[in-house]
Amino acid sequence: MLEKKHLEFREKIRAFCLEKIAPVAATLDEEQRFLEENMVPLTEMGLFACLVPEKYGGREIDTLSYIISVEEASRVCGSTGITLAAHNSLGCYPIMKFGTEEQKQKYLPRAANGELLAFGLSEPDAGSDAGGTRTVALKKDDHWLMNGSKCWITSATRAFATLATAKTTDDPNDKAITCFIVEKDWDGYAVGKKENKLGLRGSDTAFLHFDDLKIPFENQLGEIGEGFKLALITLDGGRLSIGAMALGLGQGALDIALKYAAERHQFGKPIVANQGIQHRLADMATEIQAARLMIYEACLMKDAGVPFSRQSAMCKLYASEVATRTAASALTVLGAIGYLTGPYEAERIWRDVKLCEIGEGTSEIQRLVIARDMLKTMKTV
Numbered sequence: 016m017l018e019k020k021h022l023e024f025r026e027k028i029r030a031f032c033l034e035k036i037a038p039v040a041a042t043l044d045e046e047q048r049f050l051e052e053n054m055v056p057l058t059e060m061g062l063f064a065c066l067v068p069e070k071y072g073g074r075e076i077d078t079l080s081y082i083i084s085v086e087e088a089s090r091v092c093g094s095t096g097i098t099l100a101a102h103n104s105l106g107c108y109p110i111m112k113f114g115t116e117e118q119k120q121k122y123l124p125r126a127a128n129g130e131l132l133a134f135g136l137s138e139p140d141a142g143s144d145a146g147g148t149r150t151v152a153l154k155k156d157d158h159w160l161m162n163g164s165k166c167w168i169t170s171a172t173r174a175f176a177t178l179a180t181a182k183t184t185d186d187p188n189d190k191a192i193t194c195f196i197v198e199k200d201w202d203g204y205a206v207g208k209k210e211n212k213l214g215l216r217g218s219d220t221a222f223l224h225f226d227d228l229k230i231p232f233e234n235q236l237g238e239i240g241e242g243f244k245l246a247l248i249t250l251d252g253g254r255l256s257i258g259a260m261a262l263g264l265g266q267g268a269l270d271i272a273l274k275y276a277a278e279r280h281q282f283g284k285p286i287v288a289n290q291g292i293q294h295r296l297a298d299m300a301t302e303i304q305a306a307r308l309m310i311y312e313a314c315l316m317k318d319a320g321v322p323f324s325r326q327s328a329m330c331k332l333y334a335s336e337v338a339t340r341t342a343a344s345a346l347t348v349l350g351a352i353g354y355l356t357g358p359y360e361a362e363r364i365w366r367d368v369k370l371c372e373i374g375e376g377t378s379e380i381q382r383l384v385i386a387r388d389m390l391k392t393m394k395t396v
């Protein structure tokens with residue numbers, strides 16, 4: 016059972032999401048439009064500042080509260096959920112964890128104030144195999160010179176800065192990667208066209224291209240050659256937020272299915288009077304609750320400083336597969352009307368949720384992470 020402070024926080028975020036986010040969610044999807052009108056309200060609610068310490072202008076809430084925010088936002092709008100998740104977990108967190116004091120002072124207050132950060136790890140030839148990065152940053156005079164491309168970057172069109180990984184040698188046998196903070200306004204930083212996606216259409220996804228991008232030495236994030244480790248640690252936290260997105264989307268699908276099943280009459284009675292429909296709803300609710308407990312426990316582990324890599328991979332794997340099943344089940348409960356765009360939002364959720372099985376490592380990669388951790392520790396629990 017959640018503590019009172021988390022229950023009250025959830026109520027506050029839920030009320031905000033219903034008032035501000037839910038009314039525009041369908042339009043953002045239909046028009047494939049970024050959530051511009053909600054940037055100020057989201058900022059005022061502190062949702063871009065969740066993890067950032069107060070001394071840099073952040074809210075510094077605990078991981079569980081942050082995860083509840085992503086869950087509740089995704090319950091009404093997956094696009095808002097992924098925008099929050101990418102900014103907080105992949106943008107702010109690595110700067111907090113690995114940044115110098117100057118980097119924290121320079122970037123975190125802006126980020127906490129609603130200027131978005133992005134995370135550039137994926138490349139056309141380095142997806143699941145993120146260590147296969149081809150982007151290169153070489154030392155030249157008083158700076159690094161970066162060349163390469165990043166793909167599928169969340170909020171790439173909006174972010175004022177991106178945390179981008181690159182090799183720091185052109186030796187093909189040297190796989191070491193380093194992370195850099197690069198700014199949108201610098202010469203040589205170009206944003207590709209916004210991708211036309213199946214779901215999460217209110218979130219911008221695009222390529223980033225770096226062409227002789229000059230990076231000051233002070234914008235190296237973490238140690239040289241430690242960028243892959245930085246990315247893996249970042250993704251441990253990020254996977255909790257993708258799990259939370261899945262949880263929210265699945266919960267949203269269940270909310271819609273339950274209400275519809277109680278209202279829709281066939282054969283002279285509500286369809287929910289049929290045991291077959293009741294069983295389906297019960298399975299949806301049970302799996303979602305199991306995913307919720309897994310994720311919440313992993314949040315507590317993270318804040319307690321306990322290793323949680325395996326748990327975060329399990330959370331993302333389980334929650335995203337549960338949410339995909341739940342979204343499909345909701346469509347079944349709704350019948351033909353669920354297949355339409357508009358009257359009910361189950362169709363949008365069904366399209367949005369697939370990303371949770373792909374982003375920040377596919378389900379196959381999560382299974383590898385879990386199995387490798389068991390083999391390394393020879394501990395099954």
Ligand SMILES: Cc1cc2nc3c(=O)[nH]c(=O)nc-3n(C[C@H](O)[C@H](O)[C@H](O)COP(=O)(O)OP(=O)(O)OC[C@H]3O[C@@H](n4cnc5c(N)ncnc54)[C@H](O)[C@@H]3O)c2cc1C
Nearest residue numbers: 134135136137142143167168169220373374375376377379
């Ligand atoms: C909407 C969206 C937003 C994203 N946002 C970001 C972002 O902000 N930053 C960022 O860096 N990236 C982002 N990504 C990229 C995402 O992290 C990658 O798409 C993901 O890691 C998978 O890489 P890939 O698409 O290249 O698939 P591939 O690696 O080409 O995989 C293709 C298929 O092969 C399977 N596969 C690959 N290797 C193995 C293996 N060893 N064993 C079994 N199966 C395997 C995969 O599971 C998958 O099913 C985003 C993607 C999307 C769609």
